[in-house]
Amino acid sequence: MSAAVSRRVTVVTAVHGPSARFLPDAYTSLCAQRLPTGWEWEWIVQEDGTTDEVRPHVPDDARVTFRQGRPGGPGVARTIALAHAEGAYVKVLDADDRLTPGALARDLAVLEADPTVGWTTSRVLDLLPDGSTVGFPDDPDDGPIARGAVLDHWKRNDFRAPVHPASLCVRRELLVALGGWMALPASEDTGLLLALNAVSRGWFSAEAGLLYRKWEGQVTGQAAHVDPAERAARTAVAEARAHALAGFDWTFPSTTATPPGPPAP
Known part of the structure; x- marks a missing residue:
């Protein structure tokens, strides 16, 4: 990885037709983000589909890449x-x-x-249609989140995570090692x-x-999102994956990596 690329943050956005109108916001x-000296961002806007609805809303900026693909949901x-x-x-x-x-x-x-921190999240405010914002009353304190703490909280609180996944920033190598986002609806x-x-x-x-x-078209606000049978299946497979990963003798950063050997003659 070149020095320039190593000092870059890739912002990834999944978008479909109904949410495309929010891309300019x-x-x-x-654009309002102020990064440390030497750092830059790139924005990859990936349409979940191949319609003509999204492209008109994508900004004309060399830092922005727009791509399309067959629909499979935001995770895909x-x-x-x-x-x-x-x-x-x-x-x-x-996108919204x-x-x-x-x-x-x-x-x-x-x-x-801190190289031992694999990911970050932040406080999230709901942005209501009238422009006002509402926070969440039970956010954790500012600071580290121990391994396994999210799953424990999630199971004890009707499958509600203590932090919001829409605010994630992740080390790319860790994200790729885990296969990206889950193939769930x-x-x-x-x-x-x-x-x-x-x-x-x-x-x-x-x-x-x-x-x-x-907003009215929000995917998480639709009836299908809370279908009991599907919700039970989603939570079961997500929990099973987390338990399986926790059971393996692998953590990030790795504590069992073999030190590099002497250079070849």
Whole structure:
């Protein structure tokens, strides 16, 4: 990895037709980020489909790449986008959400300072249709998240994670090692969060880093999202994956890696 690429954050956005109109707001929030000297961002916008609805809303910016693919859900779109991600870190930004000022810099500060932290999350505020925001009352304290803590909380609180997966920033090598997002019709980002926490420590920033838009076309607001049978299946496979990963003798960063040998003659 070149020095330039190693100092890059790849922002990945999955988008479909109904949410495409919010892309300019997401882009504005991305342009407002102030990164440390020498750092840059790239934005990969991956359409979950091959329609003509999204492209008109994609900003004309050399840092922005737009791609399309056959539909498979947001998890598939984000994972296929990894083929083109060049940054050392991958930041999630859903098409209908917005970053708050300083969000990327705070993620970088944690990940650059502590190589034992595999991922970061932040406080999330719901962005309501009238422009007001609402926070969550039970956010954890600012600081590290121990391995296994997310799964424990998730099981004790009706499958609600203590931190929001839409605010994830992840070391690219760790994200790729886990196979990206889960192949689920929903909760694919929660499944990834559980997997990440099964093998690595995380970090929570108590300063709001994401505005999570609430609107009438939101996928998580549809009836299918809370179908009992599907929800039970999603949670079962996500939990099973996290338990399986936790049971393996592998953590990030690896503690069993073989030291490099002497150079070849």
